[in-house]
Amino acid sequence: MRTLFIADLHLSETSPQLTRAFFTFLEQENTDVDALYILGDLFEVWIGDDEHTPLMDEVAQKLSQYHQRFNIPIYYIHGNRDFMIGKRYAKQSCMQLLPEHYEIDLYAQRVLIMHGDTLCLADKNYQRLRKIIHNPLLQFIFNCLPLKLRKKIGWKIRTASQSKKAYKKGNVMGVTESEVQRLLNVHQCTLLIHGHTHQVGSYSVLGEGDNKCRMDVGDWFNEYSFIEATASSTQIIFRPVLPI
Template identity: 45%
Template structure:
């Protein structure tokens, strides 16, 4: 049966070889034969530029390119960790970069896909930070710095982010239902797929008096997480790494 796969929040890093091994296994066992693979952000734990000579990046690019060459197109939406990932790496990996919010039509159904961080509107501090780091001039300035300085800045930002999140309630870091309904109504869809919150679940509700659903991918901390969409249904699936 035709199937399209979605994943997010893998958070690949050299510090987590088990997650890398699980992801590479997914690309050779689960993904082949799919109609397409969509990666909805935070493929990497941190991204300081396509010119970073990290050997993990080349390993992942090679694996994704092999999947693409086998006939499975791969699409990528930036996350809050890897929003600087650019066309240079995308070409190496054989994947296509998509905008932050994308409508796709699968098996005669329109679906909105995104990373999901823009839906967390109750977290005003994060939204301010997001607007700042997405300024193009600031990104160009950052990418012009030597790699060692970029790495130092990224490490400091990750540390500050962890400290800030420890002081926030779980509800503040989750999506705002009104924001969900607004964006779905704007795009006129009844199904939304996203990641970011690390809270895998299927949420069903009524939108304009019509059944709707929001499916949230899980993070790959202890197990893999994917959404499998077929002509019949959409399944949220957890599997061992």
């Protein structure tokens, strides 16, 4: 048996090759699967469950089929792009929403999973913005705005975020090691699995010897990656994203 983790697909109508890669993943990776964890940023932008696009509906259909046909639980942790995904879409997709930091028992190993944006403390501008946009009152007000206006706001934020990201250095986009240590100690876990930084790989946690490590599941672009955990190993697997 195995458990799968993915993150940072950033699906959108402008990247049909990624959508096809995701559907191929669901078609191929459904044997002996205990659970699928999606660690945020499944979509490039999300402005509310009341928006309906062919992409959103098709993704929901594929996920619900994956769950119902193969009896595979699907768990979702919000990303920084799609933190507004709500209970309505989660139900439509047969996904169970999880809190931003969540502990699981992964084949006798205690593991902490998250999207990973809260690890990047050096990105002070983003952390300030995150506190604002995660305010429940502001989210309620945003959801009360007309859908057309929310779309404009969402894509403006996306465009600004992409422009700033191009100029950020790796030490800003990367994780803050002291925060990794702190969270692993607080949650008493030996492994952290996350996304967000797009720096795929397995890393020893500084100051913790070989006892603790973190794994960045990686983003989807020219190739995609996912983490496969079994009772005997936890590894990152890569597959090509084929052009259309």
